[in-house]
Amino acid sequence: MTVREVYLEVSGGNLMLPINGTEKRLFSRESLKKAVGGRIVSENNKKYVQCLKDVNIRLESGDRLGLIGHNGAGKTSLLRALSGIYPIGSGEIKVSGKISTFISQGVGLSPDMNAVEYLEMQCVVQGYNKKETADFTAKVLDFIELGEFAYMPIRTYSSGMKARLMASTAIFFPCDILLIDEGIGAGDANFSEKFDKRLKEFFAAAKIMVMASHSNDLLKKWCNKGAVMAKGEILFLGEIGEAIAYYKSLQAPFFKKNKISVGN
Amino acid sequence: MIAWNWSSAILIGSGTIYSSNAGLILDYPVNKPYLIWSHTMGQMIIFLHQLPLFIIIYLLGGIQVNINMLYIIPSICIIFAINIGVAAALSILVVRYRDLNKILTSLIVVIMIVTPIFWKPEMVTGMRALVYYLNPFYYIVEIIRNPLLGLEPKLFHYVVSSIIALASLLVGAFAHKRYSKYVVFWV
Numbered sequence A: 001m002t003v004r005e006v007y008l009e010v011s012g013g014n015l016m017l018p019i020n021g022t023e024k025r026l027f028s029r030e031s032l033k034k035a036v037g038g039r040i041v042s043e044n045n046k047k048y049v050q051c052l053k054d055v056n057i058r059l060e061s062g063d064r065l066g067l068i069g070h071n072g073a074g075k076t077s078l079l080r081a082l083s084g085i086y087p088i089g090s091g092e093i094k095v096s097g098k099i100s101t102f103i104s105q106g107v108g109l110s111p112d113m114n115a116v117e118y119l120e121m122q123c124v125v126q127g128y129n130k131k132e133t134a135d136f137t138a139k140v141l142d143f144i145e146l147g148e149f150a151y152m153p154i155r156t157y158s159s160g161m162k163a164r165l166m167a168s169t170a171i172f173f174p175c176d177i178l179l180i181d182e183g184i185g186a187g188d189a190n191f192s193e194k195f196d197k198r199l200k201e202f203f204a205a206a207k208i209m210v211m212a213s214h215s216n217d218l219l220k221k222w223c224n225k226g227a228v229m230a231k232g233e234i235l236f237l238g239e240i241g242e243a244i245a246y247y248k249s250l251q252a253p254f255f256k257k258n259k260i261s262v263g264n
Numbered sequence B: 001m002i003a004w005n006w007s008s009a010i011l012i013g014s015g016t017i018y019s020s021n022a023g024l025i026l027d028y029p030v031n032k033p034y035l036i037w038s039h040t041m042g043q044m045i046i047f048l049h050q051l052p053l054f055i056i057i058y059l060l061g062g063i064q065v066n067i068n069m070l071y072i073i074p075s076i077c078i079i080f081a082i083n084i085g086v087a088a089a090l091s092i093l094v095v096r097y098r099d100l101n102k103i104l105t106s107l108i109v110v111i112m113i114v115t116p117i118f119w120k121p122e123m124v125t126g127m128r129a130l131v132y133y134l135n136p137f138y139y140i141v142e143i144i145r146n147p148l149l150g151l152e153p154k155l156f157h158y159v160v161s162s163i164i165a166l167a168s169l170l171v172g173a174f175a176h177k178r179y180s181k182y183v184v185f186w187v
Helices: A029-036 A075-083 A115-126 A129-143 A147-151 A157-171 A189-205 A214-221 A240-257 B004-016 B020-026 B032-050 B055-062 B067-096 B098-113 B127-131 B137-150 B155-186
Strands: A007-019 A041-042 A047-058 A064-069 A090-096 A099-102 A177-181 A208-212 A225-230 A233-239
Touching: A007 A041, A007 A075, A007 A208, A007 B155, A047 A208, A047 A233, A064 A075, A064 A214, A064 A240, A075 A099, A075 A177, A075 A208, A090 A189, A090 B020, A115 A129, A115 A147, A115 A157, A129 A157, A129 A189, A147 A177, A157 A189, A177 B067, A208 A214, A214 A240, A233 A240, A233 B032, A233 B055, B004 B020, B004 B032, B004 B055, B004 B067, B020 B155, B032 B067, B032 B155, B067 B098, B067 B155, B137 B155
Parallel strands: A064 A208, A064 A225, A099 A177, A177 A208
Antiparallel strands: A007 A047, A007 A090, A041 A047, A225 A233
16 A cells, blocks of 8 residues: 655745725725735736745645744735635645645534534535544544533533634544644633643644744744745745744844833 | 515525635635535525415415426426526625625515516516516516416426526526635635
């Protein structure tokens, strides 16, 4: 049996996000630029945010890449482009392996559905068949220990129960490549130890991981590579410690000017 | 009225297919035809739930059950096909131009008035008959109403409805193929 090589490669990736309805707006190009953080480009009387500019990355099995950058630097856009949510305008993305994306918690959650229905809906999104759905639902329900609440509307759950359900759903979908935004947290102190153990296993099982975060501690804990992004461009790509140091060096003049402590 | 409710719900509801699933679209590479299918299927299930009302109408109105009622099956298939195409096209158009849904909601009242739902087509003669002859909803309502009332359906209504279904599927398929990849930028 041959083992399939898992990799993720972006070459010359560019992504322009159209901003509709700005043609006749009163606010200026400068104020728009401040609002979105990216580079504003005008083409044919239409405005775009350049979310990604000439991005080149190749990740192979064992790579854990941390994306570092300020708000609007292009971290989430890169995750969305890698997962196929955003179609890139030019360049090429080559993927070998099953991708799992975790950008925000509780997507599709409705207060009137119960935990079982929520889990089944997540399985539909993943394209699971009936057997896979039943196995997945049983496994997650056993893990989150909701008891009889599993069949009660989510609106009756405490915030800790909701957090358990939403976070645990993500860490039971097996994948080769994991794309994750801002980490995962179960929120519940009593549950967190069990959750962290499962999270470690889940991260270890993924052959490639790309994590976007503002937390240097989190990135150091889970990643071995780092990419510093600004205005959709990758400014630095290397070992995680070096990437964080590079990012801090970029931030230093700003923080010094505003008397803010860098931390971490 | 039941047939009208079905079609008008598709017209108004299609606009929110993508906006109400924005979270999913922005977080997962969602199969968009699945969203259109589930919305259209949901509307059909609502329509099918209303059909038992006819048992009461038959009992109270003394309508004889006859073979013509079986024509409801092809009618449902044709309307379902129309709805798939309309939902595919409108969902994209409305997510791009959000105001369109409000216009459609207002327009639906006008369409209901010019469609023979509360009045009979025989009441309008001459050139004024174009009001319903050129109205696609007339044919949609007729192919549902006649079988449900046990009346012999007209082939002409089925031919026109089938042409509408084909045109709607073609427009829907084109809109989806050409523009669905941009939906993630518009939600």
